[in-house]
Amino acid sequence: MLKLKNNIVQLSWLRGMAIIFVLFSHILRVIEIDNATGEKLDIFPLLKCLDIGSFGVLLFFALSGCTLYISLSQREFKRSGFLIRRFFRIWPLFTFSIVVYVFFSISMSQYTETAVNLWITNQLSYSLSMQDLVYYLLLINNYFGQYQIINGAYWSLPVEFQFYLMFSIIYPVIYRTPLWISIIFTISIVVLSYVLYLYLNTRTSYNDYVFFKSIFSFLGGIIVAKVYLRKAYRYNLLFVFLAISSILFLAVFIRYTPLITTLHIEAWVLLSLLLLWIVLNMNTSKLINLKLLKVLEMFGTVSYSMYLFHNLLIMGTFLIFESLIDFQAWAAQILYAIFIMAAAYFISKIIYEQLEVKIINFGRKYEK
Numbered sequence: 235m236l237k238l239k240n241n242i243v244q245l246s247w248l249r250g251m252a253i254i255f256v257l258f259s260h261i262l263r264v265i266e267i268d269n270a271t272g273e274k275l276d277i278f279p280l281l282k283c284l285d286i287g288s289f290g291v292l293l294f295f296a297l298s299g300c301t302l303y304i305s306l307s308q309r310e311f312k313r314s315g316f317l318i319r320r321f322f323r324i325w326p327l328f329t330f331s332i333v334v335y336v337f338f339s340i341s342m343s344q345y346t347e348t349a350v351n352l353w354i355t356n357q358l359s360y361s362l363s364m365q366d367l368v369y370y371l372l373l374i375n376n377y378f379g380q381y382q383i384i385n386g387a388y389w390s391l392p393v394e395f396q397f398y399l400m401f402s403i404i405y406p407v408i409y410r411t412p413l414w415i416s417i418i419f420t421i422s423i424v425v426l427s428y429v430l431y432l433y434l435n436t437r438t439s440y441n442d443y444v445f446f447k448s449i450f451s452f453l454g455g456i457i458v459a460k461v462y463l464r465k466a467y468r469y470n471l472l473f474v475f476l477a478i479s480s481i482l483f484l485a486v487f488i489r490y491t492p493l494i495t496t497l498h499i500e501a502w503v504l505l506s507l508l509l510l511w512i513v514l515n516m517n518t519s520k521l522i523n524l525k526l527l528k529v530l531e532m533f534g535t536v537s538y539s540m541y542l543f544h545n546l547l548i549m550g551t552f553l554i555f556e557s558l559i560d561f562q563a564w565a566a567q568i569l570y571a572i573f574i575m576a577a578a579y580f581i582s583k584i585i586y587e588q589l590e591v592k593i594i595n596f597g598r599k600y601e602k
Contacts, residue, residue: 252291260287294390300458304459365379540579547577
């Protein structure tokens with residue numbers, strides 16, 4: 235088995251790429267609608283190309299499966315310790331963010347009386363019952379209660395934690411069996427999950443049951459990791475550049491092609507796994523100091539804090555600047571996007587250093 239360093243920098247690059255896609259997707263949700271008239275605005279083409287936030291989340295799922303498998307393959311697996319560590323990785327900061335968002339929505343409640351941007355009002359005007367709050371805190375809000383309130387980005391967090399629970403059960407099987415058996419095993423889970431998804435979706439449309447539909451991305455990340463640990467390849471930079479460019483072009487093409495929207499999740503999953511494999515096997519020796527990749531690494535490091543709190547920043551700054559800036563102008567859209575990117579990073583870096591890292595370290599004390 236391949237011996238690895240504690241940190242694979244390429245995975246941080248991909249996390250940075252994924253969070254940037256999510257960030258731009260939500261930036262566009264607020265600037266694409268004229269808040270005075272409700273009319274849809276013309277968006278700068280490059281910004282539209284970055285509007286693939288769902289692809290970014292699926293890439294996060296694939297990265298999660300890959301990272302967990304690689305990490306645990308280098309040390310002894312203890313189910314209780316693993317679950318404790320994963321709990322502290324997600325839940326405390328998630329709970330803190332809920333408190334922050336609830337107070338924000340209360341303070342901005344008057345805005346919903348005149349706002350026409352439904353993406354904002356849906357996250358500011360809602361009735362949060364104690365039952366809904368319990369569902370969110372138990373990370374089962376993708377099955378019960380009101381779906382996608384408080385913060386639209388919360389939809390993926392219960393799915394992620396449910397992937398962790400599943401991983402704690404299936405990891406020993408995948409780790410100890412030959413590759414071909416692992417592939418058949420994971421494909422069986424994917425097929426069963428997809429059939430279950432179709433069944434649940436026909437019975438009720440109350441929630442999305444996205445866990446069953448997106449499980450392919452997480453399990454695919456595990457298989458990518460297992461293959462990588464058996465034998466790592468080193469693709470040359472020209473091939474990597476052409477491959478990544480093609481993958482991202484196809485991801486954007488799928489986003490804006492109605493003919494294949496019914497299968498866009500499945501197509502994005504395949505592209506995210508291919509992207510993961512290419513980047514994981516790229517030769518990084520000549521790229522390690524490249525400025526763009528340094529930026530991606532910076533964003534990747536604070537990606538969880540940024541994922542939780544970026545919508546708060548986007549909505550808050552939009553409410554301040556909307557009456558001062560004409561978002562019909564492409565220059566205003568670009569400057570606003572750059573400002574959000576910079577502000578989101580620095581705020582997330584503070585949260586990461588002051589809260590996230592300390593919570594993770596606290597969880598590690600109880601892992602053993």
